[in-house]
Amino acid sequence: MSHDVFETKDGLKLRKLVDLKPTTAKEYQDAMLHRVEKFSKRQDSPFNDFIENTVVQGLRFILDSKVKIDNMLGENKEKVQNIIEKILLAGL
Amino acid sequence: MYHIEGTDYLKQKYYTKTKSICPECMDKIDAIIVEEDGEIWMKKTCPEHGDFKDKISSDPKYYKWTHYGTDEWSFEKNGETNPPDIKGKDPRGCPYNCGLCEEHISTCQLALIDLTNRCNMNCNFCYANVKKSGYLVEPSLEDIDRVMKHFRSKPIPPVAIMFTGGEPTVRKDFPEICAMAKKHGFKEVITATNGYGFQKKNGGLEWTKKVYEAGLDTLYFQFDGINNATLEKTRGIKNLIGYKERVIENCRKAGLTSVVLVQTVVKGITDVEIGNVVQFAIDNIDVVRGITYQPVSLCGRITAEEMQDLRITNADVIKEVERQTGGKIGINNSWYPLSTIVEFGRIVSYLAGVEPIEFTCHPDCGFATYLVVDPKTNEMVPIMDYFDPLKIVDFSNRFWKKIKGKEKKQVKFFENFVGDFGKTLDKGVNWLDKQQLKVRFLTGMLQYTKKPGKLMEMFSRMLLNGRWESVSAFTHGTLLISSMHFQDAYNLNIERCKRCIVHFGVAMPDGSVFESPFCTMNTLHRPVIEKKVAKATTDKVNNEFDTSKGQAIEDLAQEVAYNGGIDKKEE
Numbered sequence: 001m002s003h004d005v006f007e008t009k010d011g012l013k014l015r016k017l018v019d020l021k022p023t024t025a026k027e028y029q030d031a032m033l034h035r036v037e038k039f040s041k042r043q044d045s046p047f048n049d050f051i052e053n054t055v056v057q058g059l060r061f062i063l064d065s066k067v068k069i070d071n072m073l074g075e076n077k078e079k080v081q082n083i084i085e086k087i088l089l090a091g092l
Numbered sequence: 093m094y095h096i097e098g099t100d101y102l103k104q105k106y107y108t109k110t111k112s113i114c115p116e117c118m119d120k121i122d123a124i125i126v127e128e129d130g131e132i133w134m135k136k137t138c139p140e141h142g143d144f145k146d147k148i149s150s151d152p153k154y155y156k157w158t159h160y161g162t163d164e165w166s167f168e169k170n171g172e173t174n175p176p177d178i179k180g181k182d183p184r185g186c187p188y189n190c191g192l193c194e195e196h197i198s199t200c201q202l203a204l205i206d207l208t209n210r211c212n213m214n215c216n217f218c219y220a221n222v223k224k225s226g227y228l229v230e231p232s233l234e235d236i237d238r239v240m241k242h243f244r245s246k247p248i249p250p251v252a253i254m255f256t257g258g259e260p261t262v263r264k265d266f267p268e269i270c271a272m273a274k275k276h277g278f279k280e281v282i283t284a285t286n287g288y289g290f291q292k293k294n295g296g297l298e299w300t301k302k303v304y305e306a307g308l309d310t311l312y313f314q315f316d317g318i319n320n321a322t323l324e325k326t327r328g329i330k331n332l333i334g335y336k337e338r339v340i341e342n343c344r345k346a347g348l349t350s351v352v353l354v355q356t357v358v359k360g361i362t363d364v365e366i367g368n369v370v371q372f373a374i375d376n377i378d379v380v381r382g383i384t385y386q387p388v389s390l391c392g393r394i395t396a397e398e399m400q401d402l403r404i405t406n407a408d409v410i411k412e413v414e415r416q417t418g419g420k421i422g423i424n425n426s427w428y429p430l431s432t433i434v435e436f437g438r439i440v441s442y443l444a445g446v447e448p449i450e451f452t453c454h455p456d457c458g459f460a461t462y463l464v465v466d467p468k469t470n471e472m473v474p475i476m477d478y479f480d481p482l483k484i485v486d487f488s489n490r491f492w493k494k495i496k497g498k499e500k501k502q503v504k505f506f507e508n509f510v511g512d513f514g515k516t517l518d519k520g521v522n523w524l525d526k527q528q529l530k531v532r533f534l535t536g537m538l539q540y541t542k543k544p545g546k547l548m549e550m551f552s553r554m555l556l557n558g559r560w561e562s563v564s565a566f567t568h569g570t571l572l573i574s575s576m577h578f579q580d581a582y583n584l585n586i587e588r589c590k591r592c593i594v595h596f597g598v599a600m601p602d603g604s605v606f607e608s609p610f611c612t613m614n615t616l617h618r619p620v621i622e623k624k625v626a627k628a629t630t631d632k633v634n635n636e637f638d639t640s641k642g643q644a645i646e647d648l649a650q651e652v653a654y655n656g657g658i659d660k661k662e663e
Binding site: 070 | 322367463473494533540544552568
């Protein structure tokens with residue numbers, strides 16, 4: 001683990017954090033997936049909803065593309081965001 | 093802080109008027125909150141007991157940002173209120189009329205029930221302890237049922253409940269109480285605990301499994317640091333870290349993967365361990381979901397000098413987190429008042445048709461940030477690396493302003509022409525309207541999302557269905573770090589009390605339920621209310637635990653017998 005431990009004159013062990021890397025990163029990812037698995041066992045779980053699962057997959061694809069487009073837009077990103085926001089709020 | 097950067101507001105000295113109480117006579121008095129000497133102070137004068145001055149924040153810039161307001165932006169939100177439970181009789185008004193009275197302007201989001209004032213520890217700053225008070229406060233199952241019913245029958249009911257004490261897990265019927273909470277419809281069942289029931293060497297794991305299956309979702313787990321010396325100073329027990337680690341281990345084995353570490357921050361004693369607690373949480377990220385820092389509340393009479401020595405504010409804690417994590421979790425870019433997400437929550441609950449969550453507490457009550465693991469670097473980073481939070485909040489505020497009230501103005505076009513059949517058509521039109529709003533909102537959120545990944549999938553599910561399962565799965569991909577500063581008589585601000593979203597419920601002997609905001613209960617009402625519901629204590633209750641070891645006398649005797657009559661010291 002990337003931290004230095006030092007002891008104060010009172011014998012207190014203190015950690016000087018230099019980064020925030022978990023030692024159980026895999027378990028952390030698994031904790032979220034286990035949660036989904038647990039909820040999926042329930043009959044009315046949203047994780048078993050075919051339409052919702054399809055929409056989520058679609059959103060994933062859109063987000064992937066959006067991140068690439070953001071990189072291409074560079075400094076113009078904010079201008080484009082403002083225009084889209086105006087469209088989204090129009091007519092409400 | 094892009095809303096105030098470069099504005100005149102930042103150059104002006106902060107000043108506002110409010111009401112507070114005198115820490116001596118507890119009477120209501122005027123107070124001002126002012127910027128002086130690079131800090132924010134509350135100043136007040138009691139005609140009888142003189143002047144009082146207490147620090148509210150050590151960072152005026154951050155404080156001013158959290159109190160900045162425009163038409164479209166403010167952290168001070170008005171909540172949707174439930175009807176009052178009582179009509180206040182005291183002419184002085186808030187905070188003397190708890191019950192809950194008509195002056196309250198938020199709804200309860202977290203219901204609290206004190207299950208007992210029995211405890212296996214004897215912490216010097218604790219307010220609820222059978223030995224100190226000399227009487228027993230322990231509601232019956234019927235009383236608890238009545239309090240749960242009281243909270244859940246409100247038009248806007250709280251979604252979460254927390255058991256407090258004393259130590260709630262000393263009750264033998266604790267699993268039954270967890271199951272009762274689920275039956276009443278609480279989505280999140282939490283217990284504040286020092287870990288007693290979970291850590292037992294004999295049967296602790298089985299007990300953990302049992303309460304998890306019964307409905308317990310989260311442990312709000314007392315955790316002051318990783319050094320035995322620190323724990324001994326705050327809890328008076330030697331070698332306590334092994335006890336704490338057994339709790340984590342048993343939760344891990346039982347599959348109870350939602351532990352929030354709660355550090356009481358005391359200047360010069362536990363504040364040095366703020367970074368240690370972050371590291372411990374990260375090391376146990378498969379089980380630990382969050383950290384809450386609680387700057388200690390100051391009870392009893394203290395001098396102005398003692399006050400200066402002891403007072404630690406939310407801003408101090410946040411700055412310590414920044415310092416002790418090498419600037420990774422900074423005050424200026426990571427922390428937000430809890431009320432930040434009010435409009436966001438309202439939109440999600442309206443569009444998904446689920447119970448609303450209204451974090452309309454005062455901006456001074458608490459601050460929070462999320463950490464997530466970046467899959468590329470395997471490092472925990474503030475969630476701001478995934479979102480542009482200020483833009484998300486801005487967009488949510490504007491969106492909510494446009495659509496609020498829609499649920500009250502459902503389309504009734506076809507019903508007027510073709511009666512009952514028209515109702516079905518109107519339903520269809522309303523459904524379509526909601527779907528187009530969902531698309532607009534999702535697109536808006538997507539605009540300000542920076543990275544794809546599993547966490548974002550959970551986030552989009554949360555937006556789509558607003559269900560508690562989705563919120564829970566999302567939080568299982570994050571580490572929530574928050575700082576909650578509960579008030580005492582020295583810094584009590586009545587504007588905070590009126591907006592409190594964490595309420596105690598007490599079953600009273602006359603059949604009613606007394607509901608009170610957390611800070612007013614602990615500052616004003618607790619002694620009076622407890623005496624009304626108190627029972628006489630017995631020798632058995634008084635001598636149940638060896639508080640120097642944090643264990644039941646019975647368990648210690650069993651352990652000695654198991655070791656062949658040898659009192660084996662814990663390593």
